[in-house]
Amino acid sequence: MLERPENMRDRSKMSDDPFSDILRLANARSVLSGGFTAGGSWAIRVPAPENIKFFALVKGGCQLRIDGEGAPVRVEEGDVVFISAQRSFVLSSDPRAIPKDGTRVFATSTTRFPKLGEGEDFFLLGGHVRIDAASSGLLEELLPSLMHVRAASPQATMLNWLIDRLVHEHETNLSGVSLASELLVQLMLVQTLRAHLATASTLPAGWLRAMGDQRIAPALRLMHREPGHPWRLEELAKASAMSRTNFAVHFKSVAGVSPLAYLTAWRMRLAQRGLRDEDASIAELARSLGYTSESAFSNAFKRVTGRAPKHYRSAAKAARPSG
Structure with a gap:
């Protein structure tokens, strides 16, 4: 909605919370889009995302390898990962497994949570952060290529609760599940950024x-x-x-x-x-x-x-x- 010119002076005064100001200006909106289950030996390649990708590991563990990022990262149950690098990445149970094309896997699946491999010892919820195209550069300057909050870290308590609530929402499928999930995932973004800020002394100079x-x-x-x-x-x-x-x-x-x-x-x-x-x-x-x-x-x-x-x-x- 457009604001009237006479309100411009009031609008220029924002808040006492610079970080919230930046997220609002970028109009960052987190969207839960799905996930997958897996078991045994499996691997999936996700194409280079246009938006910031995120996933929460509900069950099991896997290797994450981002193209051009060197050694793979181990992701465990309860971990939350945000990837802002616009590069393809691979999730796998075994680095020797041949990755399936993620685009094809999700396009041909008849369920919201396709299955890879044999068994169900792995469950991942994933989505992306939508940003207004005109403001995308703002968060690109702000965010590192990878944010990984481990379940065992002191900052993960709230994230673990949010993951539990997301799973509950999708298992019960009560009225309002879409809005509730959107709000929970938005809180995941804020909490992940807070966790990352807790290591501010080790971050490069910048926003x-x-x-x-x-x-x-x-x-x-x-x-x-x-x-x-x-x-x-x-x-x-x-x-x-x-x-x-x-x-x-x-x-x-x-x-x-x-x-x-x-x-x-x-x-x-x-x-x-x-x-x-x-x-x-x-x-x-x-x-x-x-x-x-x-x-x-x-x-x-x-x-x-x-x-x-x-x-x-x-x-x-x-x-x-x-x-």
Whole structure:
């Protein structure tokens, strides 16, 4: 739904939760699409996904090998895996087994959960995360190629409960099962990201590591809550209880960019959404994001995105589905 221009100022103020802001901006929606059972010796190749793939191992264990990622990873019962790398991968009970084509397996199956091999000592639930095409780059920058939360890890307690509830929903098939499953899987994404953030000190510099750093969290909250405010480095450093120099150095070490470069990048993400989804004029959008003139905003937008705001808006409207 389009917002009226007079609401633009209120809309530019987001929340005190930068991580939720990013997920909302990307419009990330988790969808449970199915799974399979297996037994004995088996292997299945999943083609390179267009979306982020995920699976929860309900029963048994297997090897996961992502093309180009080196050694295979062992996945055990209760583990949750998210794969954002757009590369084919193989799940197998035995690395020597010849993989079946996953596309054919699911296309020719008469059930939602096809069976591989002999027996039923393995059960996997899987799906994908849908992201608005215009915002897909945001999560691609944020997420690693593989997130693997092991059932034995301290962060897995909630994930184990969510997996149990998903299985219960599909076994009972009560009214509302689709919506309940969607909400449970969405929580799985959030909980997996939380678990990954718990290892923030070992992550490379970037958005994800910044989200898990408690020292710069107060500054991030300010920038996300009021992106249109003319924030100065001194204000942000004070909010984080650091000197100006220490704050600038630490922020760049975890975020990969300076504080004010982060603020500009965030403003431009909001600007892209505004140009795509809202009817406010470019001048109104510029003011809501802290720019004193339309030309200053246009120059910043073109510098970051490579296109002028009016050209970006025209292209976005042309790409919208008709009807």
